[in-house]
Amino acid sequence: MREQRLVLAVIGVTALAFLMMPIVIVVPMSFSSAQALTFPPPGLSWRWYDSLFGDPDWMEAVWTSLGIAAISASSALVLGGLAAYGLDRGLQRWRSLAEANFMAPLIVPGVITAVALYFVFAWTGLLGTYLGLVIAHTILAVPLIIIMIGASLRSLDVRIEQVAWSLGASWSQAIGRVVLPTLAPSIVAAWIFAFVTSFDEIIVTSFVAGAQTTVPKKMYEDLILEITPTITAVATLLIGTTVVALGLVHLLLKRGQLPSVQTGPAAGSTHSTQ
Amino acid sequence: MSSIRLENLGKSYAGVQAVRGVDLTVADGEFFTILGPSGSGKTTLLTLIAGLAMPTEGRILFGDRDVTHVPTVGRGIGLVFQNYALFPHMTVFDNVAFPLSVRKKKRAEIEDRVQEALSLVRLTGFEKRKPSQMSGGQQQRVALARAIVFRPTILLLDEPLGALDRKLREELQVELKELQRSLRVTTLLVTHDQEEALSLSDRLLVIDKGTVQQIAPPREAYLRPANSFVADFLGISNFVPLDGGKGVVRPERLQVELIGEHGSRGPSVTAPNATGRVREAVYLGQVVRLHVTLDDGGELIAAVSPAGPAALAQSGDAVAVSWQREHVWPLEATRSGAEAARRAAFHK
Numbered sequence: 240m241r242e243q244r245l246v247l248a249v250i251g252v253t254a255l256a257f258l259m260m261p262i263v264i265v266v267p268m269s270f271s272s273a274q275a276l277t278f279p280p281p282g283l284s285w286r287w288y289d290s291l292f293g294d295p296d297w298m299e300a301v302w303t304s305l306g307i308a309a310i311s312a313s314s315a316l317v318l319g320g321l322a323a324y325g326l327d328r329g330l331q332r333w334r335s336l337a338e339a340n341f342m343a344p345l346i347v348p349g350v351i352t353a354v355a356l357y358f359v360f361a362w363t364g365l366l367g368t369y370l371g372l373v374i375a376h377t378i379l380a381v382p383l384i385i386i387m388i389g390a391s392l393r394s395l396d397v398r399i400e401q402v403a404w405s406l407g408a409s410w411s412q413a414i415g416r417v418v419l420p421t422l423a424p425s426i427v428a429a430w431i432f433a434f435v436t437s438f439d440e441i442i443v444t445s446f447v448a449g450a451q452t453t454v455p456k457k458m459y460e461d462l463i464l465e466i467t468p469t470i471t472a473v474a475t476l477l478i479g480t481t482v483v484a485l486g487l488v489h490l491l492l493k494r495g496q497l498p499s500v501q502t503g504p505a506a507g508s509t510h511s512t513q
Numbered sequence: 514m515s516s517i518r519l520e521n522l523g524k525s526y527a528g529v530q531a532v533r534g535v536d537l538t539v540a541d542g543e544f545f546t547i548l549g550p551s552g553s554g555k556t557t558l559l560t561l562i563a564g565l566a567m568p569t570e571g572r573i574l575f576g577d578r579d580v581t582h583v584p585t586v587g588r589g590i591g592l593v594f595q596n597y598a599l600f601p602h603m604t605v606f607d608n609v610a611f612p613l614s615v616r617k618k619k620r621a622e623i624e625d626r627v628q629e630a631l632s633l634v635r636l637t638g639f640e641k642r643k644p645s646q647m648s649g650g651q652q653q654r655v656a657l658a659r660a661i662v663f664r665p666t667i668l669l670l671d672e673p674l675g676a677l678d679r680k681l682r683e684e685l686q687v688e689l690k691e692l693q694r695s696l697r698v699t700t701l702l703v704t705h706d707q708e709e710a711l712s713l714s715d716r717l718l719v720i721d722k723g724t725v726q727q728i729a730p731p732r733e734a735y736l737r738p739a740n741s742f743v744a745d746f747l748g749i750s751n752f753v754p755l756d757g758g759k760g761v762v763r764p765e766r767l768q769v770e771l772i773g774e775h776g777s778r779g780p781s782v783t784a785p786n787a788t789g790r791v792r793e794a795v796y797l798g799q800v801v802r803l804h805v806t807l808d809d810g811g812e813l814i815a816a817v818s819p820a821g822p823a824a825l826a827q828s829g830d831a832v833a834v835s836w837q838r839e840h841v842w843p844l845e846a847t848r849s850g851a852e853a854a855r856r857a858a859f860h861k
Contacts, residue, residue: 396596396598398594398596398598399598399599399600399601401563401565401585401592401598402592402594402598402656402659403600403611404564404565404584404585404586405563405585405586405588405590405591405592405660405669406591406592406611406612406615406659406660406663407586407589407612407615407616407663408586408611408615409586409615410586412615416611416615417600420602421600421601421602423602
């Protein structure tokens with residue numbers, strides 16, 4: 240028994256170390272005072288962060304990425320939210336077909352979506368435009384939104400909505416005053432998730448971005464041309480942002496857990512605890 | 514307040530007939546119960562009346578108003594579900610105020626009426642609580658307050674006490690009945706609990722396999738069931754021979770006497786209807802239930818007073834069972850011939 244647990248612990252720690260290694264190396268390197276990439280760093284400095292924030296090309300890429308991520312996450316939220324609602328509450332007959340259609344961008348390999356978008360965008364003149372990137376990232380984010388909002392919609396008892404109607408609420412009042420506030424935590428979580436996914440996206444972006452530069456694209460291009468420690472500063476910032484964002488998602492989803500539908504005799508005597 | 518009229522109401526889902534040919538009039542201010550086992554169509558009937566589903570045939574009228582195709586929001590009904598369906602993100606006050614605030618009532622009026630509704634369900638002082646901080650019984654009271662605060666003409670209750678434990682359920686039954694009487698709101702209760710149906714309703718409807726089996730006041734449905742399904746569903750029923758057919762007699766109508774060692778019986782019954790042996794004696798506090806296996810192989814269940822001599826019967830004891838003819842209600846086939854006479858006897 241004891242040996243088994245020990246072996247398990249060793250394997251676990253090794254796997255964790257392996258996964259954490261890049262982070263452990265990249266973060267100290269970004270604070271290095273050296274001219275080139277060296278590990279361990281000979282001294283500490285903010286110089287690579289200075290060079291990152293002082294570089295107009297990098298700053299442009301950051302703003303482009305932030306803008307595209309915010310707009311595409313927001314439009315995917317609207318489209319995906321409506322789709323999730325329709326799939327859960329409305330559609331009966333064509334549900335599985337519609338669901339498969341909405342999920343396709345998640346299942347089809349990224350390059351295929353990329354190539355398809357490349358041709359469509361070339362044909363419609365969207366190739367290399369900001370709008371084109373927004374559309375591409377929206378398409379990729381919609382299935383994520385549908386999954387996350389769909390899950391919390393399923394746990395929201397349909398009778399809560401029906402009661403709202405019976406009490407005199409119109410459909411839009413029921414949505415605005417009952418459904419959305421109840422789902423708020425998972426809606427915000429879904430938006431953050433879509434935002435991070437867009438910010439991180441590289442495959443489709445490389446195909447359709449043209450002269451537009453996003454952060455991952457610039458990182459990739461810089462690595463090909465010359466390797467400077469600036470890139471480790473970018474990586475460190477990305478890691479930090481992602482950890483914070485995912486931590487936020489986790490907190491929101493935990494807070495947003497709906498009180499489970501109480502049925503059965505046991506529910507009468509128990510207080511649900513939050 | 515408003516009456517409810519259903520005319521030849523039917524609903525089928527993807528070719529399956531959930532409810533068919535329901536004709537029913539619920540009077541203004543009546544407490545009416547739809548009673549049936551699960552899958553009988555009782556919930557379908559409620560969703561049709563609530564406007565949560567559209568019937569495939571027939572009409573629904575509230576008073577003189579045809580609401581068959583009116584959506585839920587336009588029907589003015591108070592709806593209470595078994596799982597309370599409170600809005601989890603709102604306080605008790607906001608939950609109860611919801612129907613008034615969507616109607617854009619003035620703040621002062623909302624305050625007054627919410628307080629009034631909360632005091633009716635004895636929850637004054639709970640305004641700031643969230644539903645998750647309350648017990649099941651309290652949550653169901655909030656749901657009830659929310660359903661009556663906008664003075665609906667019709668109250669629909671879908672197994673409202675089903676999630677509560679027995680003692681609480683009985684308490685709330687009494688409160689519900691009092692509330693309904695003081696508000697005089699037409700109330701439709703859907704339940705599978707026959708005791709609840711018998712104790713609360715002015716009249717009840719028994720439904721099975723989507724078809725109405727009987728509409729009658731509780732006492733009549735219990736003592737004069739329209740068929741063997743109703744007889745069985747509303748309580749324990751003993752089927753006994755009657756005029757060449759069969760009839761049903763309730764356990765408390767059976768008299769049981771212990772037969773002594775020498776075949777002697779008490780003086781009260783001269784000629785028992787049947788003799789047999791006690792298979793099991795079940796003590797239930799208010800009543801002792803005797804399961805008797807008859808000499809001819811039949812089974813009877815008798816409910817006897819725990820204070821009487823028959824309560825001492827133990828499993829294996831020989832007993833004589835008797836009943837009076839007017840306590841036996843003839844079932845379907847038997848009824849046609851003997852019905853007139855039977856009815857006359859019953860009403861005496």
